[in-house]
Amino acid sequence: MHIPDGFIDVQTSAIFAGLAAAGVATALKGARTQLDEKTAPLAGLTAVFIFAVQMLNFPVAAGTSGHLLGGALAAVLVGPWAATLALAVVLIMQGFLFADGGLTAIGLNVFNMGVIGVWAGYGIFLVLRKILPKNKSSISLAAAIGGLLSVPAAAVGFTIQYAMGATATFSVSTVLGAMVGTHVLIGIGEAFITGLTVSAVLASRSDLVYGWKNNVQKLEIRSAN
Amino acid sequence: MFKSWRSEVLTNRKFYLSGLVVSLFLAGVISFYASSSPDGLEKVAEDIGFIQTAKEHTNSKGTLADYGVKGIENERTSVGVAGVIGVVGTAIVAGFGFRLLARKPKKDRN
Numbered sequence: 001m002h003i004p005d006g007f008i009d010v011q012t013s014a015i016f017a018g019l020a021a022a023g024v025a026t027a028l029k030g031a032r033t034q035l036d037e038k039t040a041p042l043a044g045l046t047a048v049f050i051f052a053v054q055m056l057n058f059p060v061a062a063g064t065s066g067h068l069l070g071g072a073l074a075a076v077l078v079g080p081w082a083a084t085l086a087l088a089v090v091l092i093m094q095g096f097l098f099a100d101g102g103l104t105a106i107g108l109n110v111f112n113m114g115v116i117g118v119w120a121g122y123g124i125f126l127v128l129r130k131i132l133p134k135n136k137s138s139i140s141l142a143a144a145i146g147g148l149l150s151v152p153a154a155a156v157g158f159t160i161q162y163a164m165g166a167t168a169t170f171s172v173s174t175v176l177g178a179m180v181g182t183h184v185l186i187g188i189g190e191a192f193i194t195g196l197t198v199s200a201v202l203a204s205r206s207d208l209v210y211g212w213k214n215n216v217q218k219l220e221i222r223s224a225n
Numbered sequence: 226m227f228k229s230w231r232s233e234v235l236t237n238r239k240f241y242l243s244g245l246v247v248s249l250f251l252a253g254v255i256s257f258y259a260s261s262s263p264d265g266l267e268k269v270a271e272d273i274g275f276i277q278t279a280k281e282h283t284n285s286k287g288t289l290a291d292y293g294v295k296g297i298e299n300e301r302t303s304v305g306v307a308g309v310i311g312v313v314g315t316a317i318v319a320g321f322g323f324r325l326l327a328r329k330p331k332k333d334r335n
C-alpha cells in the first residue's frame with residue numbers, strides 16, 4: 001500500500017501533501033484533548049507495534065502479500081486523532097529510513113493510511129459498537145470489522161489519487177476493481193490482527209483503551225476526574 | 226499512582242515492557258519469515274502494467290533501505306537489526322512526541 005515515487009504526478013502529490021498536513025495539524029489539536037499522561041504511552045506503543053507488524057507481510061493470494069495498515073487498530077486503542085499521528089510517524093520513519101514509500105508520495109500515503117484508513121475504520125467501529133451488545137468481545141469484533149473495511153477504503157483513496165494524477169493511462173475502473181478486490185483480501189488479515197490485538201489489550205489493560213473507556217464512561221455515574 | 230482501576234490487570238511497567246518486547250520480537254525475529262511477494266498495490270501495478278512508472282526511491286542506497294542493514298551479509302541478521310532499529314527509533318520519536326503532546330499546563334480540562 002506504500003506508494004512509491006512516480007505513480008502519481010507531482011501536482012497531485014502536492015495537493016495530498018497539503019491535505020495530509022492539514023489532517024496531521026488537526027490531529028495534533030484533537031490528540032491534545034484526547035490524550036492525557038495516562039494514555040500517551042499507549043499511543044507511543046501503538047506506533048511502535050504498527051511499525052513492527054507492518055514488516056510482517058502475509059500471503060493473501062497467488063503471488064500477492066499484504067500487511068497490517070493499523071488505522072482502525074490505532075483509532076480504537078488511542079482515539080482517531082492520536083491514530084493519525086501514530087500512522088504519520090510510522091510512515092515518515094519508513095519513507096526516510098527504510099526507503100519504503102516514496103518521499104514525494106508521503107502525503108499520498110499519510111492521507112490514505114493515516115486519514116482515510118483511520119477514519120473509515122473508526123467510523124465503522126462506532127456504528128457497530130452502537131448496535132452490538134455492550135461488552136468487550138463486541139469491541140474487539142467491531143474493531144476487527146472496522147479494520148477489514150479500512151483497507152479497501154484506503155485502496156479507494158489510492159484510486160482517487162490515480163484518477164487525479166496517474167502518470168500511466170490505464171482506466172480508472174480497472175484500477176479500482178483490482179485495488180478493492182485485492183485489498184478486501186488483505187483486509188481479512190487486518191481484521192484478525194486488529195481483533196486479536198484489541199482483545200489482548202482489553203484483557204490486560206481495558207482502562208487504557210479509548211474505544212472501550214469512551215463507551216463505559218457514559219454508563220457510569222460521573223467519575224472522580 | 227492511581228492503583229484503583231478495577232480493569233488494571235498488568236501494572237504499567239509490565240504492560241509497556243511486554244508491548245515493547247512483543248514488538249521487538251516481531252520486528253527483530255519474525256520479520257525474516259514475512260512474505261516477500263509484492264504487496265497489494267505493487268501486484269495491481271504489475272498486473273495492470275503501471276509498475277514501470279515507479280521511480281527508484283531517493284534513499285534506495287541508504288543504510289537501512291528495504292529493511293536491511295547495509296554491510297550485514299546475513300539476511301536474517303540484517304532484517305532483524307533493521308527491525309530493531311525501527312522499533313527503537315519509533316519508540317523514541319512517538320514516545321517523546323505523544324508525551325509532550327499530552328502534557329497539559331494546568332488541570333483545567335478533561
